[in-house]
Structure formats: C-alpha cells, structure tokens
Amino acid sequence: MVAFLLRRLFQAVIVMLTVALVAFVLFNYVGDPINAMVGQDTSIQDREKLRQDLGLNDPIPVRFARFVANAAQGNFGLSFRTAEPVGRMILERLPATLELSIVAALFALLVGVPMGVYSGLHPKSVGSRLLQAVSLIGISLPTFLIGILLILIFAVGMGLLPSFGRGDVVNLGGWTTGFFTASGLKALIMPAVTLGLFQLTLIMRIVRSEMLEVLRTDYIKFARARGLKARAINFGHALKNTLVPVITITGLQLGQLIAFAIITETVFSWPGVGQLFVTSVSAADMPVMSAYLALIGFLFVSINLLVDLLYFAIDPRLRTAQAAAKAS
Amino acid sequence: MAFETRRLILAGGAAIALALAAPFAAAPADAQGKVFRWANDGDVNSMDPYSRNETFLLAFLQNIYEPLVRRSKDLKLEPGLAEKWGQTAPTTWFFDLRKDVKFHDGTSFNADDVVFSLNRANGKGSNMLTYFATVKAIRKVNDHRVEVDTNVPDPLLASKWAQIFIMSKVWAEKNKAETVGDLTKNEENFATRHAMGTGPFKLKSREPDVKTVLEANKDWWDKKVEHNLSEVVFSRIANAGTRIAALRSGEIDMVYTVPPQDTDTLAKDPNTKIVQGPETRVVYLGFDQHRDELLYSNIKGKNPFKDKRVREAIYRSIDVEAIKKTVMRGQSFPTSLMVAPGINGYTKDIDKRPALLKPDDAKKMLAAAGYPNGFEVTLDCPTDRYVNDEKICQAVVGMLARIGVKVNLRAQTRLKYFAQILLPKADMSFFMLGWSPAATYDVHDVFINLIQTYNPETKKGQFNPGRYSNAKFDDLADKVQVETDTAKRNTMIGEATKIYTGEYSYIPLHQQAVIWATRKNVDLVQTADNSFQIRWVKIK
Numbered sequence: 001m002v003a004f005l006l007r008r009l010f011q012a013v014i015v016m017l018t019v020a021l022v023a024f025v026l027f028n029y030v031g032d033p034i035n036a037m038v039g040q041d042t043s044i045q046d047r048e049k050l051r052q053d054l055g056l057n058d059p060i061p062v063r064f065a066r067f068v069a070n071a072a073q074g075n076f077g078l079s080f081r082t083a084e085p086v087g088r089m090i091l092e093r094l095p096a097t098l099e100l101s102i103v104a105a106l107f108a109l110l111v112g113v114p115m116g117v118y119s120g121l122h123p124k125s126v127g128s129r130l131l132q133a134v135s136l137i138g139i140s141l142p143t144f145l146i147g148i149l150l151i152l153i154f155a156v157g158m159g160l161l162p163s164f165g166r167g168d169v170v171n172l173g174g175w176t177t178g179f180f181t182a183s184g185l186k187a188l189i190m191p192a193v194t195l196g197l198f199q200l201t202l203i204m205r206i207v208r209s210e211m212l213e214v215l216r217t218d219y220i221k222f223a224r225a226r227g228l229k230a231r232a233i234n235f236g237h238a239l240k241n242t243l244v245p246v247i248t249i250t251g252l253q254l255g256q257l258i259a260f261a262i263i264t265e266t267v268f269s270w271p272g273v274g275q276l277f278v279t280s281v282s283a284a285d286m287p288v289m290s291a292y293l294a295l296i297g298f299l300f301v302s303i304n305l306l307v308d309l310l311y312f313a314i315d316p317r318l319r320t321a322q323a324a325a326k327a328s
Numbered sequence: 329m330a331f332e333t334r335r336l337i338l339a340g341g342a343a344i345a346l347a348l349a350a351p352f353a354a355a356p357a358d359a360q361g362k363v364f365r366w367a368n369d370g371d372v373n374s375m376d377p378y379s380r381n382e383t384f385l386l387a388f389l390q391n392i393y394e395p396l397v398r399r400s401k402d403l404k405l406e407p408g409l410a411e412k413w414g415q416t417a418p419t420t421w422f423f424d425l426r427k428d429v430k431f432h433d434g435t436s437f438n439a440d441d442v443v444f445s446l447n448r449a450n451g452k453g454s455n456m457l458t459y460f461a462t463v464k465a466i467r468k469v470n471d472h473r474v475e476v477d478t479n480v481p482d483p484l485l486a487s488k489w490a491q492i493f494i495m496s497k498v499w500a501e502k503n504k505a506e507t508v509g510d511l512t513k514n515e516e517n518f519a520t521r522h523a524m525g526t527g528p529f530k531l532k533s534r535e536p537d538v539k540t541v542l543e544a545n546k547d548w549w550d551k552k553v554e555h556n557l558s559e560v561v562f563s564r565i566a567n568a569g570t571r572i573a574a575l576r577s578g579e580i581d582m583v584y585t586v587p588p589q590d591t592d593t594l595a596k597d598p599n600t601k602i603v604q605g606p607e608t609r610v611v612y613l614g615f616d617q618h619r620d621e622l623l624y625s626n627i628k629g630k631n632p633f634k635d636k637r638v639r640e641a642i643y644r645s646i647d648v649e650a651i652k653k654t655v656m657r658g659q660s661f662p663t664s665l666m667v668a669p670g671i672n673g674y675t676k677d678i679d680k681r682p683a684l685l686k687p688d689d690a691k692k693m694l695a696a697a698g699y700p701n702g703f704e705v706t707l708d709c710p711t712d713r714y715v716n717d718e719k720i721c722q723a724v725v726g727m728l729a730r731i732g733v734k735v736n737l738r739a740q741t742r743l744k745y746f747a748q749i750l751l752p753k754a755d756m757s758f759f760m761l762g763w764s765p766a767a768t769y770d771v772h773d774v775f776i777n778l779i780q781t782y783n784p785e786t787k788k789g790q791f792n793p794g795r796y797s798n799a800k801f802d803d804l805a806d807k808v809q810v811e812t813d814t815a816k817r818n819t820m821i822g823e824a825t826k827i828y829t830g831e832y833s834y835i836p837l838h839q840q841a842v843i844w845a846t847r848k849n850v851d852l853v854q855t856a857d858n859s860f861q862i863r864w865v866k867i868k
Contacts, residue, residue, distance in 0.1 A: 031743020039381025041458050041767050041777060043787050044751055053512050075514055082373050082536055083509040083520050089536070148569050156577045163574045164367075164565045165538070269565040271538040279370075279537065279566065284743045 008308075012301035017068065019297035023290050024064045033080050033284035054080070067290055076291040081283045086291045090273055095175045096166055097265070097272030101257040103188055104196035109250060112200040116207025117239060123212060131204065138201035147194045147267035154190060162187050164269035195264040199253045206249055210242035244315055251307035255300045361544060361558030362867040364850075366582035367571055371537045371564040376519040377493040378454040378508050383766060384584075386491055387859035388562070391542060392432075393493030393525030396423050396442065397486045401853050401864070403670050403769060405487060409437065409494055409526065418481040418812060419464075425472040429549045431496045432530040439468040444497035444506075446476075446489075453508035458767055459488045461787075481810040483817075484768045487672075491767070499524040528553070528863040529560060539563050542862070555865050572845075575600055581850050581867065584860060586843040588657055588715060594845045601848055606661040606839040608668045608856045609764035611714050613646075613707075613724070613835040615639060615757070618795030622757040624706035624736070627699070633757070633794075637697040639832035644685040645731045646724055648837050655719045660838035664829060666763070666774050668839045670856040673771025673821045678829070690731040702732025708749055708756040713742040715840040721760060751782060754793035762840075763791065766857065771821055775805040779828050796833040 034051050051057055055066065070077065076086035115135075119128035155163035167183030169176040178184025214220060215238055223233045262274035269275070273292060280288040372388040373380055390398075398408035410423040429437040443466055450460040462482040469475050478485065500506055500519065509517030523531040528550070529542035542560040563580065565571040568587045574580045576597060586594070586602070594600045615633035616622055622631050632638045648662035664681040667674045685693070694702060709721035718739045725735040735758070740748075748755045765773035781797040782789035788802075789795070804824040811817040828834070842858045853864035 029744075031741060031745075032747035033743070035743055035746040037380070038455055039458065039766075040763065041773070041791070042381065042455065043458070044784065044790050045787070046457065055512075070514075077514055078509070078511050078516070080511065083376075083379060083511055083517065084536065085514065085516050088516075093537075148573075151570060151573045155579070156573050159577055163577055163579060164570050165563060266567050267570055269563070269567060269570055271535070275566065276537065282743075 005305075008301075008305050012298065012305070015301050016294050016297040020067065020071075020290055020294050021064060023293040024060055024067070027284070027286050027289065028060070030281060030284045030286075030289075033286060036283040036285075037080055071291070071294065077287040079280070079285055079288050081280065081285045081288070086287045089276065089288060090291055090295060091174070092176075093271055093273045093276050095177060096270060097258060097261050097274060099178060100188065100191055100195060100264070100270060100272060101254065101261055103192040104257055104261075105199065105250065105254050107192050107196040108199035108203055108253075112203030113207055113239075113246070115200075116204040117211060117234065119204070120208045120211025120215070121234060123208075135201035135204055138197040143194060143198070143263045144267050146197060147190070147264060150190045150194060151267075161190050166271055191264050191268040191270050194267070195257060195261055199250075199257065202249060202253065203246060206246055207239075207242055210245060211238055214238045214241050244311065247310055247314065248307060251303055251310070255303045258299055259296050361556050363559045363561065364557045364582070364862065364865055364867060365561045365563070365580040366584065367563045367565045367574065367580045368584040369564070369566050369568065369571065370585075372540060372562070374509075374520050375523045375531065375534065376505075376508055376517065377495065378449045378456045379520070381455045381458065381491075383764075383858055386493075387861070388540075389493060389523070389525075390527065390859070391529040391560070391862045392523045392527045392531050393495060394527045395490045395493055396425075397490050399490050399769075399855070399857075399859075401855060403855055403857060405490060408490075409442070413486050415483075415812070416475070418810075419478045421476040421478070421482075421485050422469075423474045423476075423486075425474065426549060427472055429526050430547055431499065431524055431526055432545060433496070433499065433524060434547075435496060435498055437494070437496075437526055438471045439474050440471075441494055441497045442474045443468050444500065445494045446474075446492065448495070448500070448507060449492050451507055453510050455508075456492060459492055481812060483810070483812045484770055484772065487768050487770060490769075493525060495519070496524040528555070532559070537564050553863075555863050556867060557862070557865060560862055575845055575847070578847065582844065582846040582852070582865075584844055586845045588659055588843070591657075591659070591843060591845075599848055600845055602843060602845050603852065603854050604659065604841045604843045605854055606668060606670075606856060607764065607842045607858050608670055608766075608769070608839070609714075609762045609858075610663060610666055610668055610839055611717075611720070611760065611762040611837050612666065613837065614759050614761060614794040614796075615834075616754070616794050617797075617833075618754075622705060623755065624757040626704040632697070632699060632703055632705075635697045636831060637693050638699065639835075640682075641685065641690040641693040641697075641731060642728060642733065643832045643835045644682055645687070645690045646727050646835060646837070647684055648681065650727075651720055651723050652838065655716050655723050656838070656840070659715070659841040659843065661841070662838045663836050665825065666778060666828070666834060666836055667765065667771045668856065671765055671769055671771060673818070673825075675822055675825060678822070678825060685731075687730045694732065699732075702734065704734040704736065705758050706736045706738050706756070708745070708759040709737060709739040710742045710745040710760065711739045713745070714760075714762045717760060720837065749793055751790060751793050752784075754795070756793065759793065761791070761793075764857070769857070771825075772805065772808050775801075775808065775824060779833065780805050794834075796828075796831075798827055798831065798833075801827045 034047050038047060055063060078084065079086050079089060115131050119131050122128055151163045154161040165187060166178050167187035168181040169178050169184055170180045178188055220233060220238060223237055261272060262278060264270065265272045265274040266278055276288065277292045372385050377389045377393050395408045396410040397405050397413055400406045409426055409429060411426050412424040413422060415421055425439060425442065431437060446466050449456045450463065462478040462480055464477040464479050466476050503518035505517050505519040509520050521534055528545055528548050530545050532541040532543045534540050540562045544558050565574060571583050572590045575583050591602050595602045617633050619631055621629060652658060652660045652662055663679060665674065665679050707721055707724065709718055711718045721737055721739065725737050728735050749759050763774060763778055767773050776788055777791045779792060779796060780788040780802050782792050782795050801824055804820050808817055808820050811820065842854060844854060846852065849868040851866040
C-alpha cells in the first residue's frame with residue numbers, strides 16, 4: 001500500500017511538471033504581457049527594460065527552470081496584472097471554486113442516483129421517459145446557455161435569485177464560505193445547478209443502464225425467489241453493485257467540475273480560480289496561468305488517487321486480489 | 329415522443345416563469361444617502377495610483393485620491409488639492425496648496441505629501457514616468473507651496489499632473505509603501521490593496537476581482553458635494569450577458585462597459601437608459617511609409633504608400649459614414665483629424681473629410697501613380713481592442729476592392745497584435761490603431777507620439793510605426809511643445825494639422841462612442857475621456 005502511494009506520488013510530480021512545461025511552451029502563443037501592463041504612451045525603452053527585468057527575454061528552458069525552482073519553495077511570484085502574490089490570489093479564490101464544485105457534485109449525485117434508480121426500475125413508465133427527456137436537455141445544451149437562461153428566468157424575470165457573485169461570505173480562518181448566509185446560499189443555487197446538470201444526467205444514465213444490467217443477473221433473481229423485500233433487493237443488492245462505475249465517473253467528474261467550472265464561473269461572475277484563469281489569459285498574466293495549471297494537474301492526480309483508494313473500500317474483490325498477490 | 333415531451337416541459341417552464349414574473353425590489357437606502365452599485369467587465373487592477381497608467385484604474389482611484397489640479401465636467405482644469413498654480417518662469421511651475429484638507433485617517437495634508445507623492449510617481453516601479461519626462465527638481469517652498477523646475481519650458485505640466493494623485497506620506501512610510509510594488513521581487517506592496525487619499529470617497533473594503541466598497545467621505549474639503557451617496561459598491565462582472573442581466577434585474581445601478589448589441593434592448597427597457605457620447609480616442613489606419621519595399625504586398629522593389637496619390641486614393645475611397653451606419657450601428661463619430669473634440673488643439677473648422685472618390689477616379693489616381701491594375705496588401709487589425717475593430721477592417725477590405733486594391737486581412741488578439749505592429753518591430757504594411765492623448769489632453773501628445781519622425785534617442789515618433797516623416801511638421805511640433813503663448817501656439821497647431829492632413833499621412837476613421845447604461849433613477853455625468861467620476865452621481 002505504501003509502495004502504491006509512493007508510486008502514485010511520483011507520478012503526480014511527473015504529471016505536474018509536464019503540465020507546467022506544456023503551459024510554458026503555450027505561453028509563447030498567448031501574446032505579449034508587457035502590452036497589457038503599461039500605458040499606451042510608455043516608451044519603447046521602458047517597455048524593453050520591463051521585459052528584461054521580468055526575465056521575459058530569457059529562453060523558455062531557463063524560465064521554466066526558474067519557475068520550477070521557485071515553485072518548489074512555494075513561491076509563485078507576483079501577478080503581472082495586480083502585483084499581488086500569486087499563491088495568495090489562488091488560495092483566496094479556491095474556496096469559492098471548491099464550494100461550487102462540491103455542491104454541484106452533491107446535487108448531481110443526490111438527484112442523479114435516485115433518478116437513475118427510478119428509471120432503471122421502471123424503464124417503461126411515463127416518469128422515466130420524462131426524466132430521459134430532461135437529461136437530454138442537460139446533455140445537449142451548452143453550459144453558458146443554461147446559465148444565461150436561468151439568469152433570465154430567475155434573476156431578470158422573477159427577481160428571486162442573484163444573477164452574479166457569491167453573496168455575503170463568512171471568513172473562517174482564511175476560508176471564505178457562503179454556506180452560512182442567506183444571500184450566500186441563494187447565490188449558490190443557479191451556478192451549482194448549471195455546473196452540475198451535465199454530471200447529473202451522466203450519473204443518471206449510468207445508474208440506469210447499470211441497474212438494468214444488474215437486475216437481469218441471477219443473484220437478483222435468486223434474491224427475489226428467496227422472498228426478500230423489493231427495497232432490500234433494489235438498494236441493498238442491485239444499487240450497491242452499480243456503484244463502482246458511478247464512483248469512478250463521479251471522481252473523475254469532480255476534477256472536471258473544478259477544472260471546467262471556468263465557464264460557469266464566468267457566466268455567474270463567481271469569484272473562483274476559473275474566473276481568475278480566464279482573466280489572467282486575457283492579460284497574458286503568466287505567473288498566475290502557470291500556477292493555476294500546475295494546481296489543476298495536482299488536483300486531477302490526487303482525485304484519481306482517491307478514486308483508486310475508494311475502489312478498495314467498495315469492491316471486496318480488489319482487496320482479496322491484493323491479499324492473494326501478497327500471499328503468493 | 330421524447331421530443332414532444334421535451335417541448336412540453338420547456339413550454340411549461342416558460343409559462344411558470346412568466347406567471348411568477350415580478351419586478352425586482354429597488355435598492356435599499358439608509359438615512360444619510362443612497363447605495364450606488366455598479367459593475368464593469370474588468371476590475372481595478374490595483375489600489376496603487378501609480379501602478380498602471382490606464383484609464384479605468386485612474387478614473388476609479390480618483391474617487392479616493394485627488395490630483396493637484398483636477399478636470400471639470402467639460403475636461404477643463406480646475407483647482408483640486410492646489411488652489412492656485414502657474415509658472416513663475418518658463419521652466420518653473422508653482423502649486424499653492426489648500427490648507428483645510430485632511431486625509432481619510434484625519435491627518436492633515438501638506439506640501440510634504442505632495443513632494444513625496446510626486447517623487448513616488450517618478451520613482452522605481454512607477455508606470456507614470458511619462459508624466460515626468462521634463463521634470464528636473466521638485467521642492468517644498470513651505471507647507472503650502474511646492475515648486476517644480478523643468479529642463480525645458482513645459483506648458484502642459486499642470487495638465488499632465490491631473491493624472492497624478494496625492495497619497496499620504498505618513499501612511500505610506502508607516503506601511504512600507506514608499507515605492508511602487510516591484511514585480512520582480514516576491515513581496516506585496518501595502519498600497520496594492522489599501523489606499524489613503526483625500527478624495528470624496530474612502531476605501532471601505534476590497535476583494536480583488538470581486539467587490540470594492542467605498543463610503544462617502546463626510547469631511548471632504550469640497551463643500552459643493554454633488555452626489556447623494558453614502559456607499560458605493562463596485563463589482564466585477566466579466567460576462568457581458570450577466571452584466572446586462574444584473575442591470576435589468578436592478579441588482580446594479582450602472583454598467584460601465586456596454587456591448588454595442590445590447591444598447592437597443594437597454595434603451596427600450598422602461599427601467600434602464602443608455603448614456604453615450606464621443607470618446608476622445610480616434611481610431612485610424614496607417615501605412616508603412618518607410619520601407620523601400622512593403623513586407624506584405626505583391627509590388628516588389630518599391631513601396632506604393634510612399635506615393636501621396638496612392639494614400640489619397642485609398643483615404644478617399646473609405647466611406648466612414650457607411651462604416652458608422654452598418655458596422656457601428658450609428659455609434660461612431662467620423663473625423664478627419666487625429667484628435668477629438670474636447671482635446672486642446674482640436675480645430676473644428678478644419679475637421680472636414682475630403683469628398684469620397686468615385687471608384688473610377690480613384691483607379692485613375694492609382695494608375696497615374698503607376699498602379700493601373702491596383703495592387704495587393706495585407707491589413708493588420710486587432711480583434712479585441714477597439715469597438716468592432718475587426719468588422720471595420722472587413723468593411724475597408726470591401727471598399728478598397730472596388731478600386732482594385734486587394735486587401736488581405738490579418739486579424740489577431742491585441743496581446744499579439746501590438747507586439748507585432750508597434751515599433752521597433754513594426755512588422756506590417758497597413759494597420760489599424762487608436763489613440764487618445766490621455767497624458768495631456770493636448771494635441772501635442774498626438775504630434776510627438778504618432779506623427780513626428782521616429783527617433784529612439786529623443787523618444788519622438790515612438791508610436792509612428794509607419795514612420796511618416798515631414799521635416800516642416802517636426803519643426804512645428806517641437807515649437808508647439810515649448811510655446812507658452814496660447815495664440816501663437818494655436819496658429820502653429822493649425823499649420824501642423826494642415827500638413828499631416830494634406831499629406832494623407834494617416835486615415836482617421838472615427839471616435840467610437842463611450843456607452844454606459846444606468847437604471848432610470850440614476851443621474852451622472854459622462855465625460856469624453858471615458859473617466860467615470862462617482863462624485864457626480866445622484867440617485868433619485
């Protein structure tokens with residue numbers, strides 16, 4: 001187990017380095033950050049001096065090595081755009097993104113799994129067809145369109161929910177949270193639904209097809225023959241056996257939720273890291289972009305690791321396989 | 329079946345939405361004044377008034393900090409922190425300071441703060457060095473008088489310094505913010521997130537990229553308070569659709585950047601209105617008039633743009649009124665000068681574009697210049713800098729096709745665009761740029777930067793990538809720079825203007841419109857420099 005963890009950690013470092021390197025090469029195509037930093041009438045000499053001072057004239061390998069060396073000491077430099085420390089900029093915005101992604105994932109799971117179970121158990125009913133139709137909308141409409149539609153209906157039309165921002169937040173030792181204020185919770189609804197809708201439909205469809213599959217298997221028939229209650233069969237036996245793929249997908253999708261919250265965050269002006277990244281790209285703010293991409297690389301790797309560990313907890317066969325391997 | 333169900337759900341949802349539709353509650357107000365909420369697509373990047381030389385940042389910080397000499401609603405200079413100012417000699421300026429001014433923390437304002445701030449703005453890390461190019465020495469005469477020596481006579485110094493804001497010396501020293509933040513070091517500067525000025529509003533709280541809250545300064549020295557606000561909340565809403573939705577739902581009272589396509593909707597909405605006028609920026613096209621062979625053309629061995637007839641034929645074939653009508657939806661103000669109304673040195677009687685040419689006449693003109701079959705050239709354009717920049721260029725492509733000039737359009741994002749177009753690279757043949765003389769609000773800023781001959785040593789013509797050059801013009805521009813007699817100066821400006829327009833050195837297109845949108849109950853003042861001053865906001 002320890003060896004497994006170490007191996008994974010090593011992989012994580014490689015992945016993050018690769019991501020950072022690719023990012024550095026790509027930055028050359030984003031454009032010139034100097035132009036976004038100075039006023040229109042800054043002289044050519046002053047521009048060139050700034051470029052030199054920031055080390056932008058150095059070759060990419062040198063800049064990359066410098067970035068890695070500094071990052072290893074937890075130093076990501078100052079943002080070209082705001083002159084604030086990049087590490088703090090990201091940390092300040094991370095709670096917003098994490099809260100949004102987790103609520104969106106919970107929404108997708110808590111609504112998606114029951115919907116999937118229901119339509120798996122009653123595949124022919126009108127309700128299931130309705131759910132299928134709704135899920136089609138979730139899959140086919142792009143996120144920004146859903147977001148704007150929700151804003152038009154609930155913010156402009158009804159005036160029920162705020163169209164932008166996070167509402168009032170409470171600061172708990174550096175972690176800002178919107179969970180404890182009415183405006184914070186209200187502000188969370190539309191972004192979370194928008195972000196979670198795609199995952200919801202995905203989960204619902206997977207649970208549904210897995211349920212249909214499992215319900216056909218012999219042990220379910222035997223359980224029925226033994227006269228077990230429908231509830232015990234459906235949830236204790238059938239649902240439990242559909243969970244491995246669901247967990248894989250949810251885990252991988254959580255990474256996606258965090259990484260691709262970008263669009264939702266932009267639409268709802270949600271002050272998270274995704275929006276920070278978009279702003280930074282338009283200003284060619286390289287320190288922020290590289291730190292963000294390294295962070296996302298790290299998140300994906302750690303989520304994958306967590307998912308792998310969860311398999312052990314859920315699927316006893318994996319545990320025995322490992323034990324057997326050790327014994328032999 | 330599935331499709332029908334889906335339609336049913338959509339229809340049902342829409343019906344519910346319509347049934348429940350209700351107007352959004354109006355913003356609450358406290359006893360002393362109203363809360364004003366507004367939004368822009370970008371944040372104020374810093375609270376440090378010398379960190380960035382950009383319109384939005386300077387306009388925003390002018391609510392908190394103040395200059396010695398400020399601008400009125402029609403962009404004229406008026407007393408700010410200085411009651412009186414002027415020149416005691418051609419190379420010496422004086423500023424007599426107000427005596428009853430206090431910073432937001434209650435400490436008194438005096439000449440030490442002014443000398444400190446000016447030196448800070450002229451020091452390491454500052455982005456405002458342009459405004460100090462002529463300055464030799466800044467000295468305190470007494471607590472309420474500061475004098476400045478310049479290397480050469482500089483009639484525009486006071487005008488330039490309307491952009492330099494005064495900060496508390498004691499506060500800056502206490503918080504180790506004596507210089508502007510240094511990007512190459514890994515330490516944050518206190519003034520990046522905090523502010524201590526004398527202005528009509530105090531900084532109450534700041535969450536970068538999210539929300540910045542100001543509160544009214546009750547002890548402001550200017551007793552002619554024109555606003556009725558107690559608090560100002562500025563939010564950053566990047567997405568245009570959301571920003572407009574937030575205005576329509578009443579969550580915010582004013583939007584600073586309005587996408588042109590939304591102006592009609594907002595004008596028709598009974599709860600909102602559009603405020604617009606011409607901006608001081610002129611958008612124009614320029615030619616490479618320097619290289620002996622164009623980089624991007626099928627003509628080899630010579631440069632067609634060196635021939636005035638070619639420039640004239642192209643200039644007089646571009647229909648700016650058509651661009652205004654079709655591309656800009658009426659939201660542009662065609663011009664023939666490189667400066668706009670509101671800028672010192674704009675002369676209305678010579679702002680007349682020469683008549684459009686018939687395509688055949690233009691072709692004849694090109695033939696006379698030696699291009700009977702026209703020629704091919706690449707036009708470089710930004711895609712995200714000016715309003716509808718790429719579409720304007722597309723229109724130009726069509727207009728020039730009619731006279732046999734085949735224009736290939738190369739459009740790219742501004743961060744790549746400017747690095748390629750501007751000097752020293754100037755990697756282009758035919759290009760689009762825009763310029764607002766934001767440093768001085770004077771035509772000389774345009775002369776020295778855009779039209780004078782490029783010279784890296786004297787820093788002239790630095791933004792003249794086409795490298796137009798005319799000795800007579802250079803001479804006049806140099807004289808305009810140091811002439812302190814207004815009448816003489818204006819005569820020379822007129823002469824210089826006739827030279828550059830007569831030679832078709834550039835093709836000025838138009839000033840784009842400054843477009844803001846507000847709720848119906850908001851009164852504000854829009855100035856042509858797109859600088860939004862909250863001290864003129866009234867909520868009914």
